[in-house]
Amino acid sequence: MKIDIEKITAGEESVTIRYKDLTPAIKRIIGILEKTEDKLWGKTETGTVSINLHDILYLESVDDKLFAYTGSSVVRIDGSLNSFVTDIDDESFFRCSKSMVINVNRVKALKSLSSNRIDATMESGEHIIISRRYASDFRRLLKGGR
Structure with missing residues (x-):
């Protein structure tokens, strides 16, 4: 794939x-x-706060409530995990289990576990288990596919 990049001094970027x-x-x-x-x-x-998507380490659905975890806070988000996955058009987020989505850009380390599962250590030090149902898709993502 050829990439052309050109700096312009006037006009609209495109x-x-x-x-x-x-x-x-x-x-x-x-x-x-x-x-x-x-x-x-x-x-x-x-109260009500805004959070940047890139600050989110992971999202978790607990008792039909969606929570976004950052390095310093837990924020209750309106909607469901399924609606988040559907609405957010961001390749950074990966469904890792029935109740969780992780930000792959905030993963610090990975470790293979038994039963084809993966232990993802987040930047905060928390361990998130990628279930065997999603592990093969995660490995494919790491190799550059989706």
């Missing part, structure tokens, strides 16, 4: 993508470029 086949890599690039909203609103003990 990106043109020319492709023969719409591959997963091209779709990922388009998704990144189309992404305009990178914040979520939620509730903490002190």
Whole structure:
């Protein structure tokens, strides 16, 4: 794939993508470029707050409530885990179990476990288990596919 980058001093910035086949890599690039909203609103003990998507370590669904965990806080998000996965067009988030989604950009270390599971150590030191149902997709993601 050839990449042309040109700095302009005036006029509107634009990106043109020319492709023969719409591959997963091209779709990922388009998704990144189309992404305009990178914040979520939620509730903490002190009130309503906004959090940047890149600050989220993982999301967890507990008793039909969705929580976003950052390095310093836990934020209650409206909606369900399924709606988050469907609505967020961000390749950084990966469904790792029935009740959790992790931000793969915030994973510090990985360890293979028995029964084809993976232990993901997050930047905060917390351990998230990627279930065997999602482990093969996660390995594929690490190799560059989705």
